[in-house]
Structure formats: structure tokens, C-alpha cells
Amino acid sequence: MSDLIAESYEDIGILLGIKYPIIQGGMAWIADSSLASAVSNGGGLGVIAAGNAPADFVRAEIAATRALTDKPFGVNVMLLSPYVDEVIAMLCEEKVDVVITGAGNPGKYMAALKASGIKVIPVVASVALAVRMERNGADAVVAEGQEAGGHIGELTGMALIPQVADAVEIPVIGAGGIADGRGVAAAFMLGARGVQVGTRFLVAEECTVSKPYKAMIIKAKDTDTVTTGRSVGRPVRVLKNRMTKEILSLEKSGIDADTFEERLAGTLKAAAKDGDVVNGSVMAGQIAGLVKKEQKAADIIREMFEETKRIYESRNFICGSGSTVPGDGEGSI
Numbered sequence: 615m616s617d618l619i620a621e622s623y624e625d626i627g628i629l630l631g632i633k634y635p636i637i638q639g640g641m642a643w644i645a646d647s648s649l650a651s652a653v654s655n656g657g658g659l660g661v662i663a664a665g666n667a668p669a670d671f672v673r674a675e676i677a678a679t680r681a682l683t684d685k686p687f688g689v690n691v692m693l694l695s696p697y698v699d700e701v702i703a704m705l706c707e708e709k710v711d712v713v714i715t716g717a718g719n720p721g722k723y724m725a726a727l728k729a730s731g732i733k734v735i736p737v738v739a740s741v742a743l744a745v746r747m748e749r750n751g752a753d754a755v756v757a758e759g760q761e762a763g764g765h766i767g768e769l770t771g772m773a774l775i776p777q778v779a780d781a782v783e784i785p786v787i788g789a790g791g792i793a794d795g796r797g798v799a800a801a802f803m804l805g806a807r808g809v810q811v812g813t814r815f816l817v818a819e820e821c822t823v824s825k826p827y828k829a830m831i832i833k834a835k836d837t838d839t840v841t842t843g844r845s846v847g848r849p850v851r852v853l854k855n856r857m858t859k860e861i862l863s864l865e866k867s868g869i870d871a872d873t874f875e876e877r878l879a880g881t882l883k884a885a886a887k888d889g890d891v892v893n894g895s896v897m898a899g900q901i902a903g904l905v906k907k908e909q910k911a912a913d914i915i916r917e918m919f920e921e922t923k924r925i926y927e928s929r930n931f932i933c934g935s936g937s938t939v940p941g942d943g944e945g946s947i
């Protein structure tokens with residue numbers, strides 16, 4: 615059984631040059647050089663979020679990250695950004711190690727990124743996009759379930775990850791609802807060879823998100839997230855607050871997509887940077903209820919994979935006898 619871990623370490627580890635098969639989610643307005651370098655120094659793949667920022671801003675974050683770590687790191691490109699073309703051109707110049715894309719189809723950028731020697735890992739929310747991305751030369755895909763925070767698709771990770779794993783040859787990285795070793799082990803069982811984790815890294819000591827945002831994650835319980843924007847085709851998972859109450863009631867009365875976008879503009883920055891968690895967008899995954907304390911990024915990673923290893927070593931089930939009692943190894947899988 616523990617061979618499976620070794621295999622997954624090798625796969626994503628060798629592909630990305632990292633010790634643990636974990637990618638930090640590229641959270642817009644939050645994932646900066648401080649968090650990305652801490653995750654990379656801790657043995658995972660740290661990721662800077664380009665979000666809606668112009669190329670020069672992202673270039674400065676890349677320089678800052680390079681000053682803080684000599685390990686590989688990535689940049690997350692949010693494909694709905696108005697600056698996406700200039701950000702991609704800059705990333706090709708900078709020759710970053712890895713580009714992870716989200717919220718769209720990166721097909722038209724794939725050739726340029728690959729020609730610059732960059733590894734490309736699109737986030738997908740369907741089998742169809744995963745298959746298309748593999749044909750376009752993606753090095754791996756992140757299969758992200760709708761348990762995740764922020765912009766989401768329709769399928770849960772439990773349904774999406776195994777279907778994507780069956781449909782493509784490239785490694786699949788599971789995401790959405792993963793915040794501890796049980797989540798990692800479950801994703802591996804579904805066919806993933808690595809994980810992407812956002813919400814738990816929100817409370818990393820090195821995460822520069824506002825204090826009220828962190829406090830709200832730590833206080834959150836299982837049912838505290840809600841999906842806004844479904845009615846206008848832009849589903850986004852956030853923690854419930856005064857803002858989500860108003861947005862959901864506007865959606866009930868039939869708000870159009872443009873008015874909706876205008877109403878939301880600036881709300882993620884308000885929560886993440888200015889600490890307004892009452893009127894701002896506090897994006898978080900459904901697993902926020904499990905996240906209870908601030909820790910160093912390196913400790914989060916170590917703890918998660920120690921737990922994964924313990925699970926693999928202890929869940930030694932007897933097969934073939936009809937028994938489901940944890941076994942002594944005889945006839946075990």
C-alpha cells in the first residue's frame with residue numbers, strides 16, 4: 615500500500631521537482647511571494663496568484679519569490695482577467711517553472727507556454743476539458759470539485775476525480791475539500807497522484823491575508839459556505855455574511871450578469887486586503903470547518919503527509935473473506 619505514496623511522490627515530485635505532491639491553491643489577492651516561497655521551502659509547490667493583476671505586478675512577485683526560495687514555484691493565471699494576454703507573455707519571458715490556469719480554457723496559450731519550457735497544469739471541472747487539455751500538451755490537470763472555494767464548476771470532487779483519472783494518461787491532481795491527510799488519502803484512492811490545497815493555506819502564518827479573513831476561516835463550521843452567482847453562470851463559493859445575503863436576494867429577484875459583476879467588483883480585495891469580512895467576499899472551501907489553527911506552511915504540509923502515511927499504514931483491510939475488519943496483513947490489499 616505504501617508503494618502508492620512512493621509512486622505518487624515520484625510522479626508529481628519528479629514532474630515538478632518537489633518533495634511532497636501538494637500544490638498550493640493560487641488564491642487571487644492572497645497568494646503572494648510570502649505564501650508561495652513558504653510552501654516551496656516546505657517541500658510543496660508554492661503558487662503566486664496573478665488574479666486580476668497586470669503583468670508588472672506579477673513580475674515583481676516572481677522576483678520577490680525568487681529572492682526567498684531556490685525551489686520551484688508556479689504562477690496561477692485566472693483566465694477571466696483582462697490582463698491575461700500580457701501576463702502570459704511575461705511568464706514566457708520569465709520562464710517560470712509551472713503555470714496553473716483557472717476559470718477557463720487555456721488552449722490558445724498552451725503552445726507559447728510549452729515553447730518557453732514551462733509546465734502547464736490547467737484546472738478542469740469536467741472530463742471533456744481534461745481530455746482536450748491532454749491533447750493540447752498539458753503536463754497534468756487539477757481536477758477541482760465544487761467543494762473548493764472561489765470560482766467553481768458543477769461536479770463534486772468525489773465524482774470528478776475518478777472520472778478524470780480514467781479519461782487521461784497525464785497525472786491528475788485532486789482539489790476541492792482537501793485540508794488534511796484523510797483528504798489526501800481519499801484523493802489518492804480516487805486516482806489522483808497529488809493534491810491542490812487552498813483553504814488550509816489561508817491560515818498559514820506566512821499567508822498575508824487580512825487577520826479578520828483568517829479569523830473567519832478558523833471560526834467557520836461545515837455549513838458556513840454558500841455559492842453565489844449560479845443564476846448568472848459565475849458560481850463562486852464564499853463564507854456567508856451580509857454581502858452574500860444581499861447578493862442571493864438580488865439573484866432571486868433576477869439580477870443580470872453585468873449588474874451582478876459590478877456589484878461584486880472589489881469585494882475580494884476588500885475582504886483579503888482591507889479586512890472587511892462583512893461587505894467583502896470571503897472565498898473559502900467547504901472544508902473550512904476543519905481548519906482550526908494558524909500554523910507555518912511547512913508544518914501544514916508535513917502534518918498532512920504524516921497523517922496520509924499513517925492512514926496508509928493502518929488501514930490494512932482483509933480482502934476476500936467478506937470481512938471488513940482491519941486486518942493483520944494476511945490477504946490484505
Ligand code: TUI
Nearest residue numbers: 642692716717718719737738739743758764765766767
Ligand atoms: O479559478 C478558480 N478559482 C477562483 S478564480 C478566482 S478570482 C475571481 N474573482 C471574482 C470572481 C470570479 C473569480 C477565485 N477563485 N478555480 C479553478 C477552476 N476553474 N475551478 C473551476 C474552473 C473551471 C470551470 C470551467 C475551468 C474551466 C471551465 O470551463 C472552461 C471551458 O471552456 O470549458
